[in-house]
Amino acid sequence: MIQKVIFTDIDGTILDNTGGYGETPKLIRSLIKSSVPVILCSAKTLAEQNRIRKQVGLTDPFIVENGGAIIIEKDYFNHSYILGNYPVKERDDDYIVELGKPATKIRELLNDIRKNFNINFRGVADISIQELSSITNLSAEHAKEMAHREYGETILQIEKRDLDRLTRIAREMDLSLIHGGRFFDVTMGNDKGKAVEILVNLFKKKYDHNVTFFGIGDSENDASMLGHMDIPVLVQGQDGSWSNVKINRIIRVPGIGPKGWALAYDDIFTKEPSK
């Protein structure tokens, strides 16, 4: 039998725009029961993803902050696959493969831009949790999880004309700007495609190449993940259309967010892949 591994985006994919999961927790639990790893891969922070992982009982590795880091429980893969092969930090029971530069460095650079170019913007680090909670409509607890960003800074407010200037200046300083809908994240070195590739290679070693990778997302921001999958799947966006992801053989399921995920589960994840 061929082992299956599923990579999935979170926002707009297993969660709809109201924060509702639909059937996905139940479906993920049944994948866990069948020993199919489910890898969360999103812009969300470790704290945000850990809350979701706890709710559904996931212990598989996951990719945080748009490829800022990969978190892997120490005993998940053979230690020799990881140690000596990647830049690894150890924290409690986890290996952390870090690709992104630390948030403190990015905030320093953003402060330099603010001063030297007279551009006004407000990031998560500039405001209180209370204010963040009112801007984002998140509970104080969830706002705190969002603020705990280790590999980037989220810009919440900026004038349109300043955004164009900031984008240009930031790029010259090797910073990346990733739009996540309402807000955008500024990162340095984060690489979702590379993070996915590292995990794909670790799983290939673990399963002796007898593995098929399924990926599921909702937006162009997922293209770097979907590009590494054997079976890339796209759910519909909130308006019922599919994002313009240019990947060969992509399967477009007719369902918005979690509804699309459930269709992918029925029609794709649980069928025997041919290889």
Ligand SMILES: [Mg+2]
């Ligand atoms: Mg998404």
